[in-house]
Amino acid sequence: MAKSKNAQTSQAAAKRKLSEKQLHDMLYTMMLIRRFEEKALDLYSLGKVHGTMHLSIGQEATAVGASGALTQQDYLLNTHRGHGHCLAWGSQADLMMAEFMGKETGYCRGRGGSMHIANVDANNLGANGIVAGGLPISVGVGLSIRARNTEQVVMVVFGDGASNEGAFHESINMASIWNLPVIFLCENNQYAMSMPVEKSMNIDRISDRAAAYGIEGVTVDGNDVEAVYEAVHNARQRAVAGKGPTLIECNTYRYMGHSKSDRQAYRTRDEVKTWMDKDPIERLAGNLGMSKDDKDSLFKKAEAEIEKAVEFAEASPEPDVADIMEGVYA
Amino acid sequence: MPSANGTREITYVEAVREALTQSMQADERVFLIGEDIGVYGGAFGVSAGMHAQFGGERVIDTPISEAAIVGACVGAALTGMRPVGEIQFMDFITLGMEQLVLQAAKVRFMFGGKATVPMVLRTPGGSGTGAAAQHSESLETWFTHVPGLKVVMPSSPYDAKGLLMAAIQDENPVIFVEHKLLYKVSGPVPEEPYTIPLGEPxxxxxxxxxxxxxxxxxxxxxxxxxxxxxxxxxxxxxxxxxxxxxxxxxxxxxxxxxxxxxxxxxxxxxxxxxxxxxxxxxxxxxxxxxxxxxxxxxxxxxxxxxxxxxxxxxxxxxxxxxxxxxxxxxxxxx
Incomplete structure (x- = not known):
């Protein structure tokens, strides 16, 4: 059994496994995520979407770095704050936006909404509205991969808050005793709604919990797309080599509130600003040596794609009430 | 003595085991997962001998982790398997409720009908064994109140076998409620595999x-x-x-x-x-x-x-x- 090993992988230490083209593509996806979510917020303000939404603005590097290290055959189990992971997985912005607006053309025919976007055909097994809800499911996907004897892995994404749920313990324990090909990706965005991590657990690193299961535990800078890529890439290699699951903690930060009801009384503007100074998009653009004009034009490209997505969604039909009973049973 | 069509008297527990065994022989996607179902044979002996017959990869003993057992069934079912989970006593289903009610029952609908969760969760319910308040519950009604779940309650060995084989072939999550006092009840059961359609009284x-x-x-x-x-x-x-x-x-x-x-x-x-x-x-x-x-x-x-x-x-x-x-x-x- 592997011993738990923790390493804060700094940007400098991250190996440059990615080509400039790959990094450029990753930057574009990060920009697309940001513009998607900003647009989602606009549409909400305009009353064009209802319900609520959980925005991941500020966390884009984690989503893009993680999915970038996996293959199209692998599986994703996503969280309620999952637009970024969904887009990073290769989902289409137009079908996502249509789902967001509750349209029949959306990924879930308007039945799921922001919190439940899935594309099972592409092995995206869905975002989950229950904190830690995806973790037990990941064990079953791992068992299924082993039974079918394929070289797939499953990545389950969850937040710092989920690591305090009982399901976290049951699931990682089970995956560890059977050496299942599961990557437990913890997005530590510092708050479970209003509860700060330092008040909700008696350890400094969530990855330290890996030691309790005898598996690899790694903490990385979640705003460093290359560091996230590296950690997930290594975890995938271990998983397909039969060396079992890995717990990866990505330290990051959400700029927006938990959801639409959040007045953010639990944190200071200074704290938010400190994290905005470590913005993952600015950072990658800087590493790539992009000029302001280059960056702006790439953002413009993302905006155009999002505009087209909104046009598609707005032109799409609402679900027919006559079909309301569909999908309860197969 | 078997009759001409292979019908003989067996107990309810034997009928459940026969349904599991024949389903696993017919479909390699079917596997069992639960607490003490392996060498021990299950708390009520339902899977006795099956670990030896099918091995630990298809008769999977778990730690005491009901949420993960139910979740493992959901994940395996979503990705092409046909899991049959066992909850040792129906009372313990409370520990797996989130995965059952909010995941298993809902994902198909939430995903616009584009996912299927063909899983069975078997569990013994009922009183009469002197096990008191936390090992004697009859909670079946809870699950009838959750759209997306099917709830089956066989009352005889014949029904137990036919309904369980149908439940395993069904594309939906099925709660299969056995009764502890029925396990020893005998009745006529055909040897060959058969199904009883779910929903028919x-x-x-x-x-x-x-x-x-x-x-x-x-x-x-x-x-x-x-x-x-x-x-x-x-x-x-x-x-x-x-x-x-x-x-x-x-x-x-x-x-x-x-x-x-x-x-x-x-x-x-x-x-x-x-x-x-x-x-x-x-x-x-x-x-x-x-x-x-x-x-x-x-x-x-x-x-x-x-x-x-x-x-x-x-x-x-x-x-x-x-x-x-x-x-x-x-x-x-x-």
């Missing part, structure tokens, strides 16, 4: 004076009550829904139209029990116009199951209670 006994709608072990008790009542010239008709949800109520309603009287019997506590659903379906139907007496419920008392043998006995309907209640309804003495 069974007329267990024909009669003209009163319709008794009973579930699980109460079907057996109703049959015994019927023999007592027959001595007095009272012929009851027994309807077993077999599947609580979905439930095609046409046979039950026809029966009440014929008899004009109905008694609903289940072990679970009376308040908000499945009996309330059955009575509602009767009075909402054309049978209403044929009713000659109030439709009555005979159910468990609204208490946790007590430990003391005598108290436990009196906590749920017994044969004599069914006889007495049926007699009252037939005689108009209510």
């Amino acid at each position: 069974n007329i267990v006994r024909e009669g003209k004076h009163l319709t008794v709608v009973a579930t699980s072990i109460m079907v057996q008790r109703a049959k015994q009550a019927a023999e007592e009542l027959a001595k007095e010239g009272v012929e009851i008709e027994i309807v077993d829904p077999r599947t609580l949800n979905p439930f095609d109520d046409a046979l039950m309603i026809q029966s009440v139209v014929k008899t004009g009287k109905a008694l609903v019997v289940h072990e679970a506590v009376k308040t908000s029990g499945y009996g309330a659903e059955l009575v509602s379906r009767i009075v909402e139907s054309e049978a209403f116009d044929y009713l000659e007496a109030p439709v009555r419920r005979l159910a468990g008392l609204d208490i946790p199951i007590p430990y003391n043998r005598n108290l436990e006995y009196h906590a749920v309907p017994q044969v004599e209670n069914i006889v007495a209640e049926a007699r009252k309804l037939v005689r108009g003495d209510y």
Whole structure:
């Protein structure tokens, strides 16, 4: 059994496994995520979407770095704050936006909404509205991969808050005793709604919990797309080599509130600003040596794609009430 | 002695095991997962010998982790397998409720009908074993209240085998509720594989004076009550829904139209029990116009199951209670 090993992988230490083209593509996806979510917020303000939404603005590097290290055959189990992971997985912005607006053309025919976007055909097994809800499911996907004897892995994404749920313990324990090909990706965005991590657990690193299961535990800078890529890439290699699951903690930060009801009384503007100074998009653009004009034009490209997505969604039909009973049973 | 078509007397527990075994032989996607189901053979011996036959990869012993057992079934089902999970006692399903109610039952609908969750969760319910309040629950009604789940409750060895094989082949999550006291009950069961469609009730006994709608072990008790009542010239008709949800109520309603009287019997506590659903379906139907007496419920008392043998006995309907209640309804003495 592997011993738990923790390493804060700094940007400098991250190996440059990615080509400039790959990094450029990753930057574009990060920009697309940001513009998607900003647009989602606009549409909400305009009353064009209802319900609520959980925005991941500020966390884009984690989503893009993680999915970038996996293959199209692998599986994703996503969280309620999952637009970024969904887009990073290769989902289409137009079908996502249509789902967001509750349209029949959306990924879930308007039945799921922001919190439940899935594309099972592409092995995206869905975002989950229950904190830690995806973790037990990941064990079953791992068992299924082993039974079918394929070289797939499953990545389950969850937040710092989920690591305090009982399901976290049951699931990682089970995956560890059977050496299942599961990557437990913890997005530590510092708050479970209003509860700060330092008040909700008696350890400094969530990855330290890996030691309790005898598996690899790694903490990385979640705003460093290359560091996230590296950690997930290594975890995938271990998983397909039969060396079992890995717990990866990505330290990051959400700029927006938990959801639409959040007045953010639990944190200071200074704290938010400190994290905005470590913005993952600015950072990658800087590493790539992009000029302001280059960056702006790439953002413009993302905006155009999002505009087209909104046009598609707005032109799409609402679900027919006559079909309301569909999908309860197969 | 097997008959010409291979039918012989086996117990309910053997019938469940045969359904599992034949399903696993027929479909390599089927596997079992649960606590102590391997070498131990399951707390009630349902999977005895199956670990030796199929190996630890298909008869998977787990730590005591009900949420992860249910979740493992959901994940495996979503990705092409046909898991059969075991929850050792129905009471422990409370520890896996989130995965069952918020995941298994909902993902298909939430994903716009684009996912399937073909899983079965088997669990023994019911009292009568002296195991007291935390090992004797009858919680089946909870699951009938969750769209997306199917709930099956076999009352005989024949039904246990056919319904379980159908449940494993079904594309939806199915809660399969066995009864601890039925495990040793014997009955005729064909050797060859067969299925009983989920949702179809069974007329267990024909009669003209009163319709008794009973579930699980109460079907057996109703049959015994019927023999007592027959001595007095009272012929009851027994309807077993077999599947609580979905439930095609046409046979039950026809029966009440014929008899004009109905008694609903289940072990679970009376308040908000499945009996309330059955009575509602009767009075909402054309049978209403044929009713000659109030439709009555005979159910468990609204208490946790007590430990003391005598108290436990009196906590749920017994044969004599069914006889007495049926007699009252037939005689108009209510």
